[in-house]
Amino acid sequence: MKKRFVSMALVLTLLSSLLVACGANESKGSEDNKGKEAGSASENYDPNSKLDVTWLNILHTASPPTDTMVKKIEEYTNSKITFNWVPDASKEERITTALASGDLADIVTLTMLTNSSVRNSLKSGMFWEVSDYLDDYENLKLIPQAAREAASIEGKLYGVPFLNNLARGGLIFRQDWLENLGIAEPTTLDEVYEIARAFTEDDPDGNGKDDTIGFGDRSDLRYGSFKTLSSYFGTPNGWAVDENGKFTPEFDTQEYMDTLNYSRKLYENGYLAQDFAVTAKSDQEQQFAQGKAGIFTGIIGITGLRTLAEGLNMDFKLLPVNKISNGDGEYHIWSEGSGVNGLMAFPKTVVKTEAQLKRILKFVNDICDEEVSMYMTRGIEGVHYEYDAEGVTHIINKDLYTAEVTPFSSSRPMPTLFPLKSENPEKELTTKLINENDAFAVFDPTVPLDSATNNEQGTELAKIITDATFKYIMGQSDEAEFKKAVETWKKSGGSAIITEYEEAYKLTKK
The missing domain is CATH 3.40.190.10 (Periplasmic binding protein-like II)
Known part of the structure; x- marks a missing residue:
């Protein structure tokens, strides 16, 4: 079955059609007036x-x-x-x-x-x-x-x-470390990997100690490094839907597996924080601010990182980057909730x-x-x-x-x-990059859809994939075991979720 992601052009067309302003709402006061409790309409409202x-x-x-x-x-x-x-x-x-x-x-x-x-x-x-x-x-x-x-x-x-x-995704690099090592701003995943290696092995802070790593990370597939890296590989955002309305979860695609292998290689070589699976967001931020890691995921947090680093890193320079491709020159970044x-x-x-x-x-x-x-x-x-x-x-x-x-x-x-100009050039650059992301944001087609099974079991079922993803990255399982976990997800309710999303999607096309 030929799969495709929801095209940006199609999504923007759909969104633009939805931007028509609401006219006078004739349903107010009717029997089925949405959200209004029986007998409450007569109550006085003093603004x-x-x-x-x-x-x-x-x-x-x-x-x-x-x-x-x-x-x-x-x-x-x-x-x-x-x-x-x-x-x-x-x-x-x-x-x-x-x-x-x-x-x-x-x-x-x-x-x-x-x-x-x-x-x-x-x-x-x-x-x-x-x-x-x-x-x-x-x-x-x-x-x-x-x-x-x-x-x-x-x-x-x-x-x-x-x-x-x-879409607010991207990567933040220690620019001063890049300058110390003579490395240019990355544009591909291969270049990001090389930077992660250099930040780990080549003494980027020049202190003569083996005390730095490339990627700091945390126990969050969505807001840690994995989701962003997955976007760069071209993985769909949550789900892919093809021209026939067939849905495929992101973790059942080759691009997701490519991200798994990339992250596993980073982990095996020590370029990814070895304790990421048990690290909280605040600890990841501290690790970066204290000069222990040189790559941080999520450009929106650049001001907070700068604040944390004050007094700790006198030469702390940051570089936000939003355009990273898998080598084909195409850009993708996942959109958070459309x-x-x-x-x-x-x-x-x-x-x-x-x-x-x-x-x-x-x-x-x-x-x-x-x-x-x-x-x-x-x-x-x-x-x-x-x-x-x-x-x-x-x-x-x-x-x-x-x-x-x-x-x-x-x-x-x-x-x-009410947008404001920032005194911080890094913040201004970040705002510019986030606005640029709109052009290649990848939407999750299930955001406006509903699945009863996902509502009832989705959180528990997601843990099956999260655990399998962590185990694979840390070398505790192989590809066959990961795919077995995907099948377990399907048998435990995932297949029902797929069917329900497909049915809900069909209704939007009528």
Whole structure:
């Protein structure tokens, strides 16, 4: 069976067709009005009322923010906000436990939309369906229809989408190490491999010690090195779909096997961190910042790495790279959720009436305003940042900024609404590269589709492939054993997932 990936041209055509603005919604007030509870429509909604809101949110920094910016946001939005911060490293366990127990907040940040527990909770009716409400708000109505579709399940949108760039993948290299060794910026996987070797064997920091490696990594196939390297090999993003609508999981392709062999070779020769399978993201970042590794996956994190390295590496120079091919000159990079990075969802057990929902949506709309966006990205002018003559913002006190502002950077639903010039040339270059990625981003065709089996068993089934992938990379199994694991995945429910995605895909073509 001839397979192909979803072509970029086709995807962009489909997306552009979805960007038609929503017109007047005639379904409001009808019997089947989506997301509206019977008897609630008559309740009064006062958009100017003081809001007491709780928010179960994801924390991407070591410590929660101080109250400084919280008070500014509360003042602007006429609210009292109580945050319950969940560390990013433990979000899967904490969020799934909260969903199971019902211990939720007015707003719940859900970033794992492919997680079976999250998906089941959304489909179960636990959260408000908000499609009919977004266009009533000045900022929320700007959410593209394509993003709404990508964040929906069976055509229903159970929260406000966190918008993101289509693809933020890439590699960060220690540029000072490249310069020390006289190596040019890489453009192919073979050149990346040679850099990993040189960073491990050729004393790139010049200290005369055998104390560096090429790739630092972590126990995460998606956000560690594997997914990005897999993209460069041309592996489909999650799934491939051919011209007949037949679906193939990414790990059942030759490109995935090519990535396995590449990563295994890196590991066998010591060019990939030997403890990657048990390493957390924070430890990987520290390893890179402390000068122990020279290649980091994920160009979006360049500012954080720079901050971690301050005072540790006086000659710390970074080079973000987004265009790496397998040798044929073609570029691919996986797209995370088709530009959607999760949902701000509103559980019906906490937000009990339509009036409450509307007031909370007004709050979400307000934090998308430019003033709050600045609070959450730069802080307070004259305290955390200042403008120069060219309109570039400069951080005044980095310690204060890190403590009071940085933790909010991932909490904005629409971070690209008010783009800012950065004082950091590395950050500006990274933004440029991320925008370039749009041209060769590879989409997951199952993002807007649904599979009952995947909702019920997907997380557990994924562990079969994750374990098999780790074992292969570390030389603990061979190709036959890996393929046996793929067959186990299929027999344990994977084949049903394939069939269900194919059936759901057919429905979109009618």
